Amino acid sequence: MVTLENGAHLTIRNLHVGDRVRINSYKTSEILAVFRHYRSSILFIELHSTSNVSKPLRLTPAHSILMRKPHDRVEQYRFARDISVGDFVFFASTRQMMKVIELREILYFEEYAYAPLTFEGTIVTNNMMASCYATYSHSIMHMIMTPIRWWYWFLIQFEQHYLHKLSTAFCVYFVDWYLQLLFVASNFVA
Numbered sequence: 660m661v662t663l664e665n666g667a668h669l670t671i672r673n674l675h676v677g678d679r680v681r682i683n684s685y686k687t688s689e690i691l692a693v694f695r696h697y698r699s700s701i702l703f704i705e706l707h708s709t710s711n712v713s714k715p716l717r718l719t720p721a722h723s724i725l726m727r728k729p730h731d732r733v734e735q736y737r738f739a740r741d742i743s744v745g746d747f748v749f750f751a752s753t754r755q756m757m758k759v760i761e762l763r764e765i766l767y768f769e770e771y772a773y774a775p776l777t778f779e780g781t782i783v784t785n786n787m788m789a790s791c792y793a794t795y796s797h798s799i800m801h802m803i804m805t806p807i808r809w810w811y812w813f814l815i816q817f818e819q820h821y822l823h824k825l826s827t828a829f830c831v832y833f834v835d836w837y838l839q840l841l842f843v844a845s846n847f848v849a
Contacts (some may be wrong), residue, residue: 660714661775661784662751663687670741671773676823677815678774678846681783684751689813692823694774694831696719701770704739707761708748708787716748717765719772723790723797725749725781736790736797751783756783 660668662791664679664687682688696698706716706724718724727734727747734749734756742748747756775782780791780801792800807830811822814823 661782662786668738672771672777674773680777681751681779682779682781683783683788684754686779688777688779688811689815690775691750691808691815692776692827692830694776694827694834696772696774696835698770698772699768700774701767703765703767704742705763705765706739706741706742706748706787708757709755710750710757710786714785715763715828716787716789718784719793720788721793723792725790726759741783749784749788751788752786762776768772774789776804776808776811778812780804780808 660670661674664681669678671691671693672695674690676690678690679687680690682806686801692789702720703717704720716724718739723736723741724739724742725734726742726749728743729747731786733734734747740745742762743758744759744762746759748759749755750757750776774793776791780797782789782791790797790800792804794800795803810826811823813819814826
């Protein structure tokens with residue numbers, strides 16, 4: 660679930676380009692694109708915290724979330740696969756760190772994965788601060804995605820709906836091709 664600017668809650672699969680969503684405790688931003696990837700199987704990590712105001716957050720192991728290890732002094736974006744019970748995640752509504760009390764791996768078959776993109780590269784989902792990016796660290800992906808974020812922002816400002824749909828289809832195709840290439844290469848090396 661994401662929180663819209665008006666306070667309403669919406670599932671990521673129902674987001675549309677142009678919707679204004681919370682990106683941190685105090686700011687909203689426009690959805691620039693929603694990438695939808697079909698997978699025959701998807702592994703999700705379901706993260707439960709000490710907060711009783713939020714449902715668990717479900718994300719892929721390669722997605723980043725704003726968190727802090729018990730021995731760290733500051734929070735940073737880390738991959739979901741690197742989170743452990745006892746770590747802390749940042750809650751947007753309370754602006755506090757909440758302790759992770761349970762992690763579950765869930766495998767879905769014949770499912771879609773959705774990846775929304777905001778100009779800032781962050782989004783609040785299930786009241787937790789998360790990155791819009793996967794595969795590489797948040798800071799690296801935010802830098803890599805700069806031209807793409809500006810491109811989508813430009814298309815929205817000038818209402819270029821056809822180019823927006825074409826660009827989104829190309830990006831999804833490219834990412835799927837790239838991930839398949841990595842998968843084949845990792846199997847070849849192993």
